[in-house]
Amino acid sequence: MTTEHDPVVHALGRLPSATPDASRAERVRLRCRAVLARRRAAAADPDPAGFARRVLEPAIACGLGVLYLAVVIHDALRWRGLL
Amino acid sequence: MDRHSELALVARLRAGDPEAFDEVFAVFHRRLFGFLSRLSRRRDVAEDLLEETWLRLVAHARRLRPETRLGPWLFTVARNLHASYGRSRLLEESCTVDLMGLWPLGSPSASPFEATAASEIERRVEAALAALPVGYREVLLLVGVEGLRPAEAAEICGVTPEALRQRLSRARAMLARRLDDGGQARIAVLKEAIT
Numbered sequence: 266m267t268t269e270h271d272p273v274v275h276a277l278g279r280l281p282s283a284t285p286d287a288s289r290a291e292r293v294r295l296r297c298r299a300v301l302a303r304r305r306a307a308a309a310d311p312d313p314a315g316f317a318r319r320v321l322e323p324a325i326a327c328g329l330g331v332l333y334l335a336v337v338i339h340d341a342l343r344w345r346g347l348l
Numbered sequence: 349m350d351r352h353s354e355l356a357l358v359a360r361l362r363a364g365d366p367e368a369f370d371e372v373f374a375v376f377h378r379r380l381f382g383f384l385s386r387l388s389r390r391r392d393v394a395e396d397l398l399e400e401t402w403l404r405l406v407a408h409a410r411r412l413r414p415e416t417r418l419g420p421w422l423f424t425v426a427r428n429l430h431a432s433y434g435r436s437r438l439l440e441e442s443c444t445v446d447l448m449g450l451w452p453l454g455s456p457s458a459s460p461f462e463a464t465a466a467s468e469i470e471r472r473v474e475a476a477l478a479a480l481p482v483g484y485r486e487v488l489l490l491v492g493v494e495g496l497r498p499a500e501a502a503e504i505c506g507v508t509p510e511a512l513r514q515r516l517s518r519a520r521a522m523l524a525r526r527l528d529d530g531g532q533a534r535i536a537v538l539k540e541a542i543t
Contacts, residue, residue: 273520273527276473277492283382286395293399294373298366300406305364308410 358416361409387430401426424504476526484519
């Protein structure tokens with residue numbers, strides 16, 4: 266028997282539909298719209314401060330680290346008399 | 349909603365269009381609430397899980413695949429959220445069913461649907477449905493109430509179509525038995541329901 270012709274399934278299909286709380290539904294809808302709008306705005310206008318935090322700060326820290334390491338190696342070699 | 353409109357809606361959702369969200373919300377909000385409230389048997393839980401379902405949609409909107417089918421996607425999220433909720437309660441469904449046997453109607457308290465069911469038949473079907481184990485209840489809700497195709501229901505439940513077919517068959521038989529147990533002949537009830 267297919268589900269379309271099954272009396273049990275048919276009886277289920279005739280059950281009354283549910284009514285969610287209207288005020289809460291509206292709050293949820295507005296909240297989700299706000300989330301979407303924020304994400305859309307963020308995608309359209311990348312945050313310069315965010316770019317600095319994600320890219321520039323690690324790059325500067327890495328550069329300073331490499332410079333420090335180079336100075337240490339240079340001093341060590343000079344102390345050994347290899348330079 | 350036809351497939352062409354659905355694909356257009358998905359594309360707009362991926363672009364973060366709030367108007368597209370409103371359209372999806374209008375189509376599915378009531379259906380998802382019905383599914384979750386019958387699944388959880390609690391209105392407050394259903395409202396919470398429904399809110400979380402919508403928040404998941406907007407959080408994942410940009411990562412939706414272009415060919416996403418919104419109905420199955422939303423019902424999958426709702427179903428998984430309910431499963432997580434069930435696990436967090438640390439109360440096995442089997443225990444719930446055992447406990448419910450202590451009440452004459454099979455449920456410790458009337459669900460919102462039972463309370464507002466217009467007829468005796470609807471009330472009895474709601475009560476019988478509420479008394480089923482959650483795994484059976486969810487397939488009957490998806491196929492019988494929401495009208496989803498068994499293949500879609502299988503995808504939502506994370507089982508093969510064959511496994512779903514067997515589960516659906518067992519669920520139908522169990523629901524029919526519970527209707528019998530209610531005190532009236534099942535055939536008479538169903539005849540009345542479909543006339």
